[in-house]
Amino acid sequence: MxxxxxxxIFAILGVPMLICMLIFLWILSLLLTGIGTVxxxxxxMSALRGGMLxxxxxxxxxxxxxAAVASPIGVLAAIYxxxxxxxxxxxxxxxxxxxxxxxxxxxxIGLFGYTFFCRHLGLGVSLAAGWxxxxxxxxxxxxxxxxxxxxxxxxxxxxxxxxxxxTKWKAISSITLPAAAxxxxxxxxxxxARVAGETAAILFTSCVLITRGLPKTPFEPVxxxxxxxxxxxxALGAPAQRVFGIALVLFMIVTSxxxxxxxxxxxxxxxxxxxxxxx
Amino acid sequence: xxxxxxxxxxxxxxxxxxxxxxxILMLLFVVxxxxxxxxxxxxxxxxxxxxxxxxxxxxxxxxxxxxLMVVSGAFLIAVPLGVCTSIFIAEVLPFQxxxxxxxxxxxxxxxxxxxxxxxxxxxxxxxxxxxxGLQSGATALTASLILAIMxxxxxxxxxxETISAVPSEYKEAAFALGASRWQTIRNVVLPLSKSGMLxxxxxxxxxxxxxxxxxxxVAGNVAMxxxxxxxxxxxxxxVTAVIAMQMGEAAVGSLEYxxxxxxxxILFIITFIVNTIxxxxxxxxxxxxxxxx
Numbered sequence: 340m341x342x343x344x345x346x347x348i349f350a351i352l353g354v355p356m357l358i359c360m361l362i363f364l365w366i367l368s369l370l371l372t373g374i375g376t377v378x379x380x381x382x383x384m385s386a387l388r389g390g391m392l393x394x395x396x397x398x399x400x401x402x403x404x405x406a407a408v409a410s411p412i413g414v415l416a417a418i419y420x421x422x423x424x425x426x427x428x429x430x431x432x433x434x435x436x437x438x439x440x441x442x443x444x445x446x447x448i449g450l451f452g453y454t455f456f457c458r459h460l461g462l463g464v465s466l467a468a469g470w471x472x473x474x475x476x477x478x479x480x481x482x483x484x485x486x487x488x489x490x491x492x493x494x495x496x497x498x499x500x501x502x503x504x505x506t507k508w509k510a511i512s513s514i515t516l517p518a519a520a521x522x523x524x525x526x527x528x529x530x531x532a533r534v535a536g537e538t539a540a541i542l543f544t545s546c547v548l549i550t551r552g553l554p555k556t557p558f559e560p561v562x563x564x565x566x567x568x569x570x571x572x573x574a575l576g577a578p579a580q581r582v583f584g585i586a587l588v589l590f591m592i593v594t595s596x597x598x599x600x601x602x603x604x605x606x607x608x609x610x611x612x613x614x615x616x617x618x
Numbered sequence: 619x620x621x622x623x624x625x626x627x628x629x630x631x632x633x634x635x636x637x638x639x640x641x642i643l644m645l646l647f648v649v650x651x652x653x654x655x656x657x658x659x660x661x662x663x664x665x666x667x668x669x670x671x672x673x674x675x676x677x678x679x680x681x682x683x684x685x686l687m688v689v690s691g692a693f694l695i696a697v698p699l700g701v702c703t704s705i706f707i708a709e710v711l712p713f714q715x716x717x718x719x720x721x722x723x724x725x726x727x728x729x730x731x732x733x734x735x736x737x738x739x740x741x742x743x744x745x746x747x748x749x750x751g752l753q754s755g756a757t758a759l760t761a762s763l764i765l766a767i768m769x770x771x772x773x774x775x776x777x778x779e780t781i782s783a784v785p786s787e788y789k790e791a792a793f794a795l796g797a798s799r800w801q802t803i804r805n806v807v808l809p810l811s812k813s814g815m816l817x818x819x820x821x822x823x824x825x826x827x828x829x830x831x832x833x834x835x836v837a838g839n840v841a842m843x844x845x846x847x848x849x850x851x852x853x854x855x856x857v858t859a860v861i862a863m864q865m866g867e868a869a870v871g872s873l874e875y876x877x878x879x880x881x882x883x884i885l886f887i888i889t890f891i892v893n894t895i896x897x898x899x900x901x902x903x904x905x906x907x908x909x910x911x
Contacts, residue, residue: 419630444828536730
């Protein structure tokens with residue numbers, strides 16, 4: 340095969356990638372065209388007067404709570420899987436269950452959240468029910484991310500501390516875990532980015548269209564950007580320029596979360612040269 | 619059990635097994651809430667042709683058909699694009715560019731579905747309507763297009779990973795035998811990563827069939843099998859969309875409420891099977907086997 344044909348083949352293979360990039364630019368440019376129509380004072384104005392304050396704060400409440408529930412459990416689960424789990428049937432089942440949990444459609448998680456958290460646990464349509472529901476979606480991401488981070492810490496770190504007389508848990512909690520911390524934090528941020536715009540899972544579990552002020556306890560419903568964007572378009576048929584602001588703010592929150600996760604990862608992989616990189 | 623005398627290990631084990639508990643609870647509660655529909659409707663829930671809430675008819679076939687139609691349309695677009703992109707990124711693209719392109723794809727993957735829905739409603743629907751001269755651009759085709767964009771990053775990401783998992787010794791051996799770069803890709807890299815790509819497509823399928831909000835906003839939401847059945851310019855009402863739209867109005871304990879949980883169970887089972895198979899494929903990746911050039 341001549342060099343020429345090979346170049347042609349590679350060029351053809353490159354077209355789909357260009358299409359992917361163009362789609363991204365297209366979405367970005369569509370969203371940016373809306374900036375002109377957004378009135379920035381709406382950000383700090385109450386929803387009762389047509390602003391977005393409660394939606395923005397509500398989204399942040401929901402995210403932080405869900406992350407607070409999911410991250411400790413996720414990190415401890417990852418420690419178990421990396422450092423303690425014997426290789427056997429039970430561990431395989433746990434491993435498989437994490438993958439399957441990550442694959443459950445968000446609408447089914449929402450259905451489950453409604454019947455289990457809202458009705459059977461008696462939380463009702465509330466912030467707390469939303470935390471638990473979204474935590475189920477963040478959990479697999481945190482476990483997988485933390486597992487990877489823990490595995491990248493060289494075994495010699497832990498061995499050195501064991502040789503100095505530390506117990507296994509002491510060595511893990513004071514040596515391995517701090518070394519893996521940047522990776523763990525990255526996974527938590529990625530998990531938050533993944534659910535920041537989630538709608539289907541909180542549709543019946545924690546959101547309402549309008550509240551009087553911010554929720555004062557976790558047992559009150561919240562307003563979120565995603566839910567409002569959804570309901571305003573689908574149920575109320577709002578024209579694009581009315582909801583552009585909501586879409587933009589949501590996009591900015593999600594993108595800044597995932598961008599900071601990506602940058603954090605790149606930064607620490609460059610700095611922590613002792614990481615055991617794949618390949 | 620391996621509790622030994624270490625309480626800390628037991629706590630860690632509990633955290634790890636929470637995923638198993640969550641899955642079991644999910645299955646249990648969805649089945650429980652759906653049980654009324656299973657006993658009253660039986661196979662009608664899957665095979666019945668009419669879904670009309672007003673006449674208390676809950677035949678899920680048009681909905682399941684709608685879901686499958688939208689997802690297959692999306693995959694006809696996304697799989698060739700995604701697989702080519704992943705090969706290009708892993709094997710052809712200069713090393714320095716790889717990370718930034720991957721980051722862009724990661725950002726694309728993190729855009730929430732309600733924003734894709736918003737873009738679909740505001741820009742894609744009018745576009746489809748004007749191109750095909752339709753009254754409304756909310757069709758199965760529009761939903762497929764949006765879903766294809768959403769599935770792309772998953773497919774590119776996972777198949778890219780399996781491509782880079784091919785040991786470089788294999789490629790070097792091919793080069794040493796005088797193979798060109800393309801010959802190496804076609805005869806060494808692709809056969810070895812074929813199964814991983816299949817897994818990526820299945821994972822993408824699982825994601826896509828469970829996608830709710832974006833699809834709901836652009837699919838038109840008419841609970842009928844289009845005529846003819848391959849008419850992509852007709853509106854459809856995918857399973858996920860029905861659940862999201864009707865859950866709010868369904869009275870707790872009614873047949874409608876139960877039927878919605880029944881649909882949820884169908885989704886749960888489909889994605890569970892697809893994900894388990896994809897997982898098994900990834901585990902049995904044939905890297906390390908003899909390669910024939």
